[in-house]
Amino acid sequence: MWLEMLITNAEVYQVGLYDLRIDGSIIVEMGRLQPLHGEPVVDAAGGALLPGLTDHHIHFLSYAASLSSIDCSPSKVANGIQLAELLRQTPGDTWLRGFGYHESVAGDIDRHWIDQCCDHRPVRIQHRTGRLWIYNSAAIEQLKLAMEQQNSNHPLTTSSLESGRFYDADQSLGDLLGRHLPPVAEASRRLAAFGITAFSDMTPSNDQETFSLFKRLRQQNNLLQHVQLARNKPFTQTNPTDSVMPGPVKIHLHESRLPALQDLVDRITLSHEHGVAVAIHAVTEIEMLFSITALExxxxxxxxRIEHASVTPDYLLEKIKALDLTVVTQPQFIFGKGDTYRQDVAADSLPHLYRCAAFVNSGIALAGSSDAPFGCPDPWSSMRAAVTRRTSSGHVLTGDEVLSPEQALALYLGGLHSPGKFRQLEVGATADLCLLDRPGLLARRTLHSDHVKLVFNQGTPVYQKQDCISLQYQKAQPTL
Structure with a gap:
């Protein structure tokens, strides 16, 4: 880490063409500046300099695990034949993990379906909702063996063991089979390459052990981002740091088994009494209405905040505004899953699906996120989807919800504690920066991660595009 660095000829976002000096982790000067003796200098060559991007809703460990898994989503396997071929051709005889599955590929698959394709190794495939795992027979035998060895009374139903389909059982499955650290350093490097310098991990099971793990990862330099961790309850986190900090209590609702309204009100009230905000997962209109009623x-x-707000009719907009809630959405789902939505979502709900312009025009704070691994982790892909509202096949879905490129970019420029509120690059601000290889007027045309040139986290470079820049130690002329 350099104590000082000078970035010259940068198009500072919404400010203008400036030089910018970093001292430690802070921006200390902006203007037309001369290099100090022995100071590293980066010539931005007129490229846009942005605040580092924030992914406001990700499941980081699951995303890291997906990097060593096979992609079973409709965008990768169009039908059951292709999925079966993928399972057969993936080498190895140890556990095989798949993610992103949807019924449009091969229907409601179970252990017997997977056995026909791959019975020589344990296989588990996660549904794209994240709520369902499908195990083959070899995997179930591993589960049964673990249950015998641990003399376990885990709540895995007989029907689940027979079918291999396990709903909302992550905790029990992890307790039985153990948890192994996925390639977190690689996952963090990939996020840095997109310009991401901070993320909110919204996994609802996050507890004290999760905080300890993330602090160790940061201390070991396996994490290049600032991290906010949602909590499963409003516990007090000991020794929070600037890099790993506690977030809201995550409340995960499912329309098929909603709690009593008063139970939800009590849970929100308890969190608020501890001074901790809540983040409510609400996808369907019923879940949205239920959440808003409880918050009222x-x-x-x-x-x-409301996570997803996937279906938001007009009558809920005023309620969200009146409650001063932030909405954290995933525009990329329009591209990645839009064609499936066109088939599966009721026609009267489609105009209200993953809205953007309606929230912005109503004065509601709106932030963007990936929901990775259940969505694409590239924020620039999400920005393009917010601007075009096109599905992967080219259909426009709710075209009146389009954002301008600037509005789409702003979804990712909020802070961890202030999603939806633009962070300004100014003297005194933390040097979390994303430098592009071209000016903003050119970058807005394509909104592509290929344009990310150099990324700083707290003044330290965490990503540098290959062969795009070299850090030259410039020597100022000695003063006579």
Missing amino acids: DAGTIQGD
């Missing part, structure tokens, strides 16, 4: 009864505090 409990009251809101700064930082309360």
